[in-house]
Every structure is written in C-alpha cells, then in structure tokens.
Amino acid sequence: MHASMSARLGADFSKLWTASAVSNIGDGITMAAGPLLVASLTADPALVAGAAFAQQLPWLLFALVSGAYVDRLDRRKLIVAVNLLRGLVLGALAVSVATGTTGIPVIYLAFFLLGVGETLADTASAALLPAIVPPERLASANARLMATFTLVNQFLAKPLGAGLFAVSAALPFGVDAVSFAVAAALVATVRPVPAQPYERVPGGLRAEIVAGVRWLWGHRLMRTLALSMGLANVVFCAAFAVFVLYARRQLGLFEIGYGVLLTTFGVGGLVGTGVAVRLQARFGAVALLRAGLLVEAGTHATLAATTEPLVAAAVLVVFGVHTMVWGVIAATLRQRVVPSGLLGRVGSVNALFDVGGAAVGSLLGGLLAGAWTITTPYWVAAVVVAAIAVAAWRPLAQADAI
Structure with missing residues (x-):
C-alpha cells in the first residue's frame, strides 16, 4: 500500500x-x-x-x-x-x-x-x-x-x-x-x-512581508481559515494549558490516567489522517470545515460538563480526528490557491496566528481557571468556537470551488 x-x-x-x-x-x-x-x-x-x-x-x-x-x-x-x-x-x-x-x-x-x-x-x-x-x-x-x-x-x-x-x-x-x-x-x-515567480516589492523586506499579509487579508476564504484557526487556538490552548489539573479535579485521574488520556489525541489524529481524503471526496471541504467547528465547540462543552473519564476520552478521539481532517483540508486549500511566489509569506502568517494564539491561550487559561473554576476555560472555549462557527459559516462556502 x-x-x-x-x-x-x-x-x-x-x-x-x-x-x-x-x-x-x-x-x-x-x-x-x-x-x-x-x-x-x-x-x-x-x-x-x-x-x-x-x-x-x-x-x-x-x-x-x-x-x-x-x-x-x-x-x-x-x-x-x-x-x-x-x-x-x-x-x-x-x-x-x-x-x-x-x-x-x-x-x-x-x-x-x-x-x-x-x-x-x-x-x-x-x-x-x-x-x-x-x-x-x-x-x-x-x-x-x-x-x-x-x-x-x-x-x-x-x-x-x-x-x-x-x-x-x-x-x-x-x-x-x-x-x-x-x-x-x-x-x-x-x-x-x-x-518560484517572485516579484520584489519596492520598500524591501518589510514591504514584501506586507504584500503577503495583504494577499491573505484580501482573500475571504484564506482570511476566514486563518482567523478561525488562530482564535480557536487561543481558546483551545487556554483550556488545555490546565488539562493536567482538569484531569485530576474534574475526572479524578492521576499520573497514569492522565497519560492514557493524552494518547487519545494521537489515536484520533492517526484516524483523521487516514480518513481525511476519503471524507473530503464524499462530503466536500465545506461540510467538513463547518462540521469541524461544531465538533470543536461540542468537545469543549462536553469536557466542561462531564466527570466521566471514558466520555472525555471518547470526545477527545473525535476531536483528534477533526484536527487532522481540518488541517489536511486547510493546508491543501492554501497550497492550491496561494500563488507560488507568496506561499512562504502567506504560510508564515498562518503559522504566526497559530503560535501566537497558543502563547496567548496558555497564559489566559491559567488566569481563567485561577479566577473561577477549572472548567471555566472549557466553557469559554465552547462559546467562542460556537461564535467562530457562526461568523465563518458563509465564507467557508467558497472551499468547494477551489
């Protein structure tokens, strides 16, 4: 094979x-x-x-x-x-x-x-x-x-x-x-x-970077994907920055149980990479991108509400599938639509959103959990991702045309 x-x-x-x-x-x-x-x-x-x-x-x-x-x-x-x-x-x-x-x-x-x-x-x-x-x-x-x-x-x-x-x-x-x-x-x-075709922009390196940012911002679908992933990453990392404490206080798991729970991400990720292409062929990119946002919001809400380790493990496997399916589709769309001479700059803007979101979220999660309860970051994440889904729903309709 x-x-x-x-x-x-x-x-x-x-x-x-x-x-x-x-x-x-x-x-x-x-x-x-x-x-x-x-x-x-x-x-x-x-x-x-x-x-x-x-x-x-x-x-x-x-x-x-x-x-x-x-x-x-x-x-x-x-x-x-x-x-x-x-x-x-x-x-x-x-x-x-x-x-x-x-x-x-x-x-x-x-x-x-x-x-x-x-x-x-x-x-x-x-x-x-x-x-x-x-x-x-x-x-x-x-x-x-x-x-x-x-x-x-x-x-x-x-x-x-x-x-x-x-x-x-x-x-x-x-x-x-x-x-x-x-x-x-x-x-x-x-x-x-x-x-790759590359046109130097008057103004040097800074102007070239700005050209990449402007291209992404001017493309509705690419802008939507970048902002959706960046904002979702903020609240995801806010929630999972305190995941070890969540596993202990909410689920009653300690070292071994926590370690096993972590593997569910990887299990779901492997399944996701195996089925991503077939799912896209069957349902299309639009349906999968939209469904992925709903899965993400549902994952955070379920984790906030449940006290059962098996329920948490099951939803994390599904979440792992979603992250890989979304990742494959988003990367493929970007590689198909972005001009070759701009792929590096547009890709770097996406990376900045992802890593910047992770850094902000990691700080935010500890503050939220410390000020309220250990499940507060998960409830906040569920609400924010649901709002992202509403805002991104129509722009994502362009995905099947690429």
Whole structure:
C-alpha cells in the first residue's frame, strides 16, 4: 500500500516524506530529552518551562521574516542548509552535555536557534510541496505527512528520547543531530524545481512581508481559515494549558490516567489522517470545515460538563480526528490557491496566528481557571468556537470551488 501511494505521489515526494519522518524522530527525541536535561540542572518549574518557550519564541519573532526569505530563495536548498545548521547546533549541545560544560543559558540558546531553523524549514517544506506533487494529490500528500508526524513524533520518538536520556544525557541530542544530517542528504536528492515567480516589492523586506499579509487579508476564504484557526487556538490552548489539573479535579485521574488520556489525541489524529481524503471526496471541504467547528465547540462543552473519564476520552478521539481532517483540508486549500511566489509569506502568517494564539491561550487559561473554576476555560472555549462557527459559516462556502 505504501509503495503504491509513493508511486502515485512521485519519487521526490517519497524523499521529502522520508526526510520529514527522520527529522520528526529527532525532533520528538529532543522534545522529550530537553525538559529532562533542564530538570537535571534545576528544580525551578519556570526555568524548565522556559526551554519550550525558547523554541517557540522564534515563531513570534521571525515567522513573517522567514516566510519572506522562503519566497526569495530556492526552497529545496534552504531546507538542506537549515537542516545541516540545526544538526550542528545539536551536535554542539551534545558535546557540551557530554563534557559537563552545559548550563541553562546554553540550552536556551540551542533551543532558540533550533526554533529559528524551524520557522524556515517548516515554512519552506510546506511551500515546496506543490512543486513536487500534482495538485490532485496534495490532500493525500498532506495527510501522509501529518500521519507520519503523529505516529513518529507523538508516539514513538518521545519514549525513545526519554530512554536514550536514561542511557546518556548527551545521546538523544547526538541522535537528533544525525537525524538532521540524514534529512538534509535526502532533501538534497530531490530534483531541482523551477524557481518560484517572485516579484520584489519596492520598500524591501518589510514591504514584501506586507504584500503577503495583504494577499491573505484580501482573500475571504484564506482570511476566514486563518482567523478561525488562530482564535480557536487561543481558546483551545487556554483550556488545555490546565488539562493536567482538569484531569485530576474534574475526572479524578492521576499520573497514569492522565497519560492514557493524552494518547487519545494521537489515536484520533492517526484516524483523521487516514480518513481525511476519503471524507473530503464524499462530503466536500465545506461540510467538513463547518462540521469541524461544531465538533470543536461540542468537545469543549462536553469536557466542561462531564466527570466521566471514558466520555472525555471518547470526545477527545473525535476531536483528534477533526484536527487532522481540518488541517489536511486547510493546508491543501492554501497550497492550491496561494500563488507560488507568496506561499512562504502567506504560510508564515498562518503559522504566526497559530503560535501566537497558543502563547496567548496558555497564559489566559491559567488566569481563567485561577479566577473561577477549572472548567471555566472549557466553557469559554465552547462559546467562542460556537461564535467562530457562526461568523465563518458563509465564507467557508467558497472551499468547494477551489
């Protein structure tokens, strides 16, 4: 089955997909080992959380700039160069850990540089995909990439990262460095594609970024998708920033139960990537996008109301399916409708909405739960997403025409 899928998507996609799988293994390993490394040096929760923030911060600072450079430069070569540089950063971190010379500032710097590279490589990969996959196969390609991320990064790599750290604190970072080198070598074998049409705008980089923002804002469907995802991400992250406390106080679950509940997202995500293309063929993009907003509002309301772990687990599986189906459709629509020379900049605006929403939501969730009850963020999320569904209902009707 995988062989026939690869044949339909092409040899170059297979190389890009394999590179993504390899680098996702490394990413997941580092995501698990990074907090363990910081925790081995300090017991301060703020410092431990700071490592994750250091890797997210570049998305807030550089997402739009990175998008402009993705449109200016050869995307294939950019991915190769960035992966090699990320490998060097991780190799240096591994040496620092192995020699006992690392410290919190060194770790933060390494994670910040990895985040900067991520803004470039992730944006470039999404923009490169339409150049190597036929338009009618984009949904299948996006679904396969998302399925690989869910399986490899969320399920397999994180336990592996913790296990490698137990063997040697430096080992997971060394393995991740090798993964980036391998990914770079794979992408380097992708056939060069014609340079994307790119018109420099008078006024330099800032004007080029503004051109991308204006294009997105002027396209009703793309604007609706970006705003819907961004606002929904604010309230989603507000609710799930206190998820560990919700599981304990509302559902009566502790460490093991909480861990099992977390896996329901991944289970639903895997199912979602497997059925996204077939569901779109059967029901159309409009129906699925609209239904997804209703599912999201219903998920938050159900979690706020229930005290039954099995009910919460079931609704989270459905929510996981929705997130992947929505993600596949939104990414495919963007790749089909946005001009090639603007894909990097428009994609970076979407990423800024997503990450910015996550950052704002994470802060908001703690404030809401602290001021009222642990379920308040979930009730607020249900109301906000319902309002998003009402506002987005008519603009989403354009999706089936693309």
